[in-house]
Amino acid sequence: MSPKKTNQKSPRERALRLLTVRDRFVAELEGRLRREGFSEDEVADTIAWLRGLGYLDDRKTAQMWVQHRNRFRITGNLGLRYELSTKGAEDSVINEVLNSRDAERELAVKAAQRKLQLLSERDDVLRRRQKLLQFLQRRGFTWDVAAAAADETLGDSLDSDP
Secondary structure (H helix, E strand, C coil), X not given: CCCCCCCCCCHHHHHHHHHHHCCCCHHHHHHHHHHCCCCHHHHHHHHHHHHHHCCCCHHHHHHHHHHHHHHHCCCCHHHHHHHHHHHCCCHHHHHHHCCCXXXXXXXXXXXXXXXXXXXXXXXXXXXXXXXXXXXXXXXXXXXXXXXXXXXXXXXXXXXXXX
């Protein structure tokens, strides 16, 4: 199969162009090069070459993905696991880079505090708790982490609400 009509002359050039945009997982880059019409041998050669140069490292890419999520779009470990696995990261790499239980809980509280500022004061405390739980679960937090974060965020208002 010959490469599609692109301005790139080789799979190496195309791979380097893709890596200038952002770091990619090996499986992600392999799939992209194959879809663009490069042969299995060309793709394998390119991946080996990039690994030799240190441009492809799934562990580093996964760590950067998690750090980015922790900073800009807080996501729980369930969500991170799903995102990383769809990108092609191996389970062993995913297990290494996921947030610790304590860090995940702190992130859930931080996300809940931000969300609470957007919720209507007219809702009673139980309704706000329900909205926080749903929000955190959509963001990939387990129910127990989400519940603990919602309870901590709402604090004393849970006890004082009639």
